Amino acid sequence: MKKEFAVIGLGRFGGSICKALSEEGMEVLAIDKDEDKVNEFANIAFHPVVGDSTDEMVLKSLGIRNFDHVIVAIGDNIQASILTTLILKELGVKKITVKAQNDYHEKVLSKIGADHIVHPERDMGKRIAHNIISNNVLDYLELSDEHSIVEIVASDQLAGNTLIELDIRANYGINIVAIKRGREIIVSPQAEDPIQKEDILIVIGADSDIHRFEKRVL
Structure with a gap:
């Protein structure tokens, strides 16, 4: 079954989520108080709506409780969020x-x-900083305050x-859970x-532990 999503707030963050979900074929209810922003998504979202998400009757009328996942992407109004x-x-x-x-x-x-809370600007800043520090690190995803998943290009030493x-x-106390080799992905490598040069670990x-591994072998 196709999942139904609702995105509340169509700024840069909410708008990008709305577009990405729509491109994946998901049905997206896009809500914003600003009619101009809603009009931008008239041909993107399955159901673009001008509405105030702080009005319970508005959300009820949209059947919001029936959606599988609601993303609150309200920009600078913390109270409204x-x-x-x-x-x-x-x-x-x-x-x-x-x-x-x-x-x-x-x-x-x-x-x-809230089931999941995101800090897009902070998280992106961490990813960029991490990539800048190490030439071998391609991507960085924070799982918690202390744990991450990292894509590392195998060095000559490895x-x-x-x-x-x-x-x-x-x-090092870390695990290699997969290896990307060209177009091939080796899951749970033996x-x-x-390891081949230019493999992505x-x-x-x-x-x-990841930092210690980077310093010693990359």
Whole structure:
């Protein structure tokens, strides 16, 4: 079955999510108070609507509780973001993702029951900084405050060695969960598999262990 999503707030963040979901063939309800913004998504979203998400009757009339996932992407109005999230929870929405402006905003959203909270600007800043620091790091995804998944290009020092020879898990406390080799993706690589130069290693672990691994072998 095709999932139904609702995106509340069509700024840069909400708009990009709306477009990406629509391109994946998902049915998206796009809501914003600004009619001009809604009109921009007239040919993108399945159902673009001008409406005030802080008005419970508006959300009820749209059948918001029937959507599989609601994304609250309200830009700079923290009060509207919090009130919208609270109403969604009270209406029984299954899953709610909310964009947080700062740590205080995140704390409030956590207390009122947001299922997932994102900091797009902060998270993107961390990813870019991480990539700048190490030429071998292609991408960086934060799983928590202390754990991440990182894409690392295999160095000359790693090439030719098998995973069992490197014993990365024992030496560094991290796991290589997959290897990208050209168009091929090797999931759960075998201990006897040799690493080739330019392989992209998908590494998961604590940030401190990943950094230690980067410094010693890259």
